Each structure stands twice: as structure tokens, then as C-alpha cells.
Amino acid sequence: MASEQAYREYVAGNLDRLRRTAFLLCGDWHTADDLTSTVLVKLFRHWRRAADFEHLDAYVRRMLMRAWLDERRRPWRREAATDVVPERAAPDPETEQRLAVLALLDELPPRRRAVLVLRYFCDLSVEETAEALGCSTGTVKSQAARALQVLRELTEGDPLWT
Numbered sequence: 001m002a003s004e005q006a007y008r009e010y011v012a013g014n015l016d017r018l019r020r021t022a023f024l025l026c027g028d029w030h031t032a033d034d035l036t037s038t039v040l041v042k043l044f045r046h047w048r049r050a051a052d053f054e055h056l057d058a059y060v061r062r063m064l065m066r067a068w069l070d071e072r073r074r075p076w077r078r079e080a081a082t083d084v085v086p087e088r089a090a091p092d093p094e095t096e097q098r099l100a101v102l103a104l105l106d107e108l109p110p111r112r113r114a115v116l117v118l119r120y121f122c123d124l125s126v127e128e129t130a131e132a133l134g135c136s137t138g139t140v141k142s143q144a145a146r147a148l149q150v151l152r153e154l155t156e157g158d159p160l161w162t
Contacts, residue, residue, distance in 0.1 A: 112147035
């Protein structure tokens with residue numbers, strides 16, 4: 001089937017990027033894998049229609065954003081945090097900074113986090129981000145400005161960010 005082969009080629013070429021984007025949104029590789037799988041199943045169901053889209057990547061990114069926002073709205077699906085953290089090896093400085101970035105992103109509400117991920121990780125314009133999130137460009141600008149302000153306040157005086 002030519003259609004199925006085209007789907008497989010699209011997934012093979014974009015799977016890593018989709019997983020990384022999902023990870024930046026949720027901060028957890030297991031959840032990122034779940035989100036990616038959910039989106040790819042939905043994409044397969046609608047592949048005949050979606051394959052003809054001019055901006056297929058934007059369509060899939062929007063599906064990913066919606067799946068993540070839907071997941072955040074389901075409190076009964078969230079795992080409960082524990083007080084005891086398992087022992088881990090000392091992280092290298094690069095890993096430490098990545099974890100710090102994820103912790104900072106975790107401080108943001110879902111919409112602001114999504115705006116930052118789309119704008120600065122996916123390198124979308126304000127207009128493309130607004131389209132992906134289904135909001136106005138003004139909302140994207142204000143959410144980005146507020147999110148960056150919160151990040152500045154959280155990192156102020158921290159030697160990791162100077």
C-alpha cells in the first residue's frame with residue numbers, strides 16, 4: 001500500500017523530533033513516548049487526508065500540543081510524586097543544566113510552556129505558534145513575555161545561569 005509506506009517514511013523521518021518536542025512539553029520521557037504514540041495513531045487514522053496537507057509538520061505539531069494539553073487536563077492520570085528519590089549517579093554539568101531547564105519549564109503553566117517550546121525549540125514564528133495553539137498573535141506574545149519574565153525571576157542570582 002503506497003499510502004501506508006508514505007506514513008512509515010514520514011514517521012521514520014520525524015519520530016525523534018516529535019519525541020523531543022513532546023519531552024520538552026511534558027518533561028518526562030515516558031509521557032513523551034505516550035503522547036507521541038497517541039499522536040501517531042491518530043495521524044495514521046487520518047493519513048489519507050493529512051498526507052495531502054501543505055504543512056504536515058505543523059499539523060502534527062498541533063496534534064501533539066493538543067494531546068499534551070488534554071493530558072494535563074486529566075488529573076486522575078497524573079502520577080503522584082514521592083518524597084524519597086532513588087539514588088543516582090552524579091550528573092555531568094551539561095545534564096545538570098538540562099535538568100535545570102526542565103525544572104524551570106515545569107514551573108510554567110501549560111500554555112506558557114507550550115509557547116516557549118514552539119517559539120524557541122521548534123523555531124516557529126509568532127504567527128505559526130498562534131496557529132498551532134489556536135490563539136491570537138497577541139496572546140502568543142504576551143504569554144512568551146510573561147513566561148520569560150518568570151524564568152528570569154527564577155534564575156536571578158543563580159550561578160548556573162550567569
